Amino acid sequence: MRKPDGKIVLLGDMNVGKTSLLQRYMERRFPDTVSTVGGAFYLKQWRSYNISIWDTAGREQFHGLGSMYCRGAAAVILTYDVNHAQSLLELENRFLGLTDTASADCLFAVVGNKVDLSEEAPREGGQGGGRDPGQAGGGSSGSKQVQLEDAMAFYKKILKYKMLDEKDVPAAEQMCFETSAKTGKNVDLLFETVFDMVVPVILRQRAQAPPQTVDIASAPPPARTRSGCCS
Numbered sequence: 001m002r003k004p005d006g007k008i009v010l011l012g013d014m015n016v017g018k019t020s021l022l023q024r025y026m027e028r029r030f031p032d033t034v035s036t037v038g039g040a041f042y043l044k045q046w047r048s049y050n051i052s053i054w055d056t057a058g059r060e061q062f063h064g065l066g067s068m069y070c071r072g073a074a075a076v077i078l079t080y081d082v083n084h085a086q087s088l089l090e091l092e093n094r095f096l097g098l099t100d101t102a103s104a105d106c107l108f109a110v111v112g113n114k115v116d117l118s119e120e121a122p123r124e125g126g127q128g129g130g131r132d133p134g135q136a137g138g139g140s141s142g143s144k145q146v147q148l149e150d151a152m153a154f155y156k157k158i159l160k161y162k163m164l165d166e167k168d169v170p171a172a173e174q175m176c177f178e179t180s181a182k183t184g185k186n187v188d189l190l191f192e193t194v195f196d197m198v199v200p201v202i203l204r205q206r207a208q209a210p211p212q213t214v215d216i217a218s219a220p221p222p223a224r225t226r227s228g229c230c231s
């Protein structure tokens with residue numbers, strides 16, 4: 001298997017729909033999911049590049065792994081649930097710091113998932129789209145709690161945290177998405193926008209990487225070794 005050329009990581013609280021988004025994009029379906037343990041990855045061929053996309057666990061107990069998954073990432077997709085305001089706050093409080101290990105010119109996308117729930121007529125006391133509404137990061141009430149402008153304001157906080165100038169990075173309008181893994185709304189747009197933007201990052205990473213070849217002429221002669229059995 002060829003080594004991936006670049007890495008994209010999905011981060012976000014448990015139950016926001018990271019695994020579902022990836023399955024919708026990669027497998028074109030919306031299956032039942034179980035809460036992710038550790039992490040898992042998919043490989044995507046995009047043009048001539050091999051991109052790995054890492055799905056991480058949002059559960060608190062796996063938090064320590066997040067910065068490991070982010071190491072060298074060319075893009076991070078920070079995911080929240082539009083019907084659960086706390087999940088956007090968690091991105092700022094708990095997940096943004098995990099991206100310190102990402103590539104210096106890492107791109108950020110902010111994704112509000114489960115818009116289908118807020119597009120449906122509100123149901124009396126309704127809960128939906130979540131495995132366990134009682135848990136932290138759990139259920140979605142089905143009434144939209146986070147607006148796209150809130151996500152764009154968070155995107156600007158990311159730039160501030162990373163000390164990036166707005167002029168040097170894609171605009172918030174380009175990098176904030178509202179999606180539904182259930183209906184597929186904006187899912188292709190999200191991933192394919194990120195893939196397109198990641199290609200120049202991959203090319204820059206390649207240009208900065210130490211050469212992978214060895215100059216045989218200048219390499220020292222190998223030390224003589226004895227071989228044979230030791231009996």
Ligand SMILES: Nc1nc2c(ncn2[C@@H]2O[C@H](COP(=O)(O)OP(=O)(O)OP(=O)(O)O)[C@@H](O)[C@H]2O)c(=O)[nH]1
Pocket residue numbers: 012013014015016017018019020021031032033034035036037056057058059113114115116117128129130131179180181182183
């Ligand atoms: N209605 C609706 N439900 C969704 C959507 N995306 C995910 N869900 C549901 O939300 C629950 C959690 O989805 P997952 O994709 O497993 O969430 P996750 O972010 O991967 O969670 P962890 O692996 O625990 O971090 C599941 O019951 C999904 O079916 C969506 O767009 N709309």
Ligand SMILES: [Mg+2]
Pocket residue numbers: 018019020033034035036055056057058
């Ligand atoms: Mg998951």
